[in-house]
Amino acid sequence: MENGSASCLWMKNLGQKVMLKHLQEEKEMARTEKVKVIVYGVGAMGRMTANLMLEKGYEIVAAIDKYAHVGEDFGDVLGLDHKLGFTVSDDPDAVLSSTKADIVSICAKSLLKDMEPIFAQCLSYGFNVVSLAEETFWPWRIQPEASARLDKLAKDHSVTLTSCGIQDVVWLNAFCTLSACCHKMDKVIGRAVADQSPYGIEATKGIGFGLTVEEFNARTNLGEADPNWFGMTLEAIISRLQMTPTSIKDILEPVVVDHDVYYPGGDMTIPAGRVAGWNQITEIETAEGTTFRCEFISKICEKEGEEFHGWEIQGQPNVKQVIPGLEPPFIICSSIVNRIPDVINAAPGLVSLDKMPSPMYRSQLPETYINE
16 A cells, blocks of 8 residues: 555656646747737727736737827826837828737727728738727628628738627627536527616717607618627527527617616706617527527616626526626726737637637736747
């Protein structure tokens, strides 16, 4: 027994030595040069993302914005106690043609029709791109032609384009992890409530706050509404799970209030019986027999705690998950920062999130995660 115990201890020590040697070799092989980033868009989200990048050890080497803070030192724009030594430029071509960087981080608009020219410009100069543009994180069905163009352009220049945000972490990857609990899935139901109270009228005009139901139905149809970001997540989930969709149905319903509701962002009161939000619903059936349904409600929340993201799986076993009280802007920016190494390491092309590795918290300097 003593010889057996000694042998086990020797093997354990040997295993630890081998592991430590392997970790040391990895450390010696890791990249030491800082990851360099160009920031494109210096609005609220762009500034928050940039500050998080600096805190994590990224090196920001340029900043672009056609409208805001042009000519100002970017350190001043970010509220730092020191200058960064370059100013915000309104000339993207001048910056992209003269700056060396690993990636461009873009915080601008949501829709691919608005973002395609900006993406194409960055890709053409040979830059990887990470973005918060929601329509780009799984655009294949809704924007097939634009997706194909950007995919080809990225591959032609050996770079990668990916968009990420709360959909990446809380919807796609949280659900896929949850699904591993199940032996069988018959039906999947996703629900999310997003508070629109802080946002101004321009940002929420597509919803139609204050309209009658008749005006809403006449003015807001599926062709005019923003895509259902949650519904696009379902398509990414189905792709990740290697299922085959057989039918996809999009539904748009008004959220009507039964009492007067104050809308802070627009400084207006929405009368009872009028529209104070919408519910974007997507239903998908699959060849494997699992049905999916999601409801994404954007509305005026009057009380704290109304916002949440949740999943329900009906199958073997039945599983529920509810994530309350999130901070969407911060989560979006943080997820961009954590995703940058994955984008740099990914194969060339437009890489949707279903093809990306699971996201994770980054405890080390960014350069240590980059494959050389």
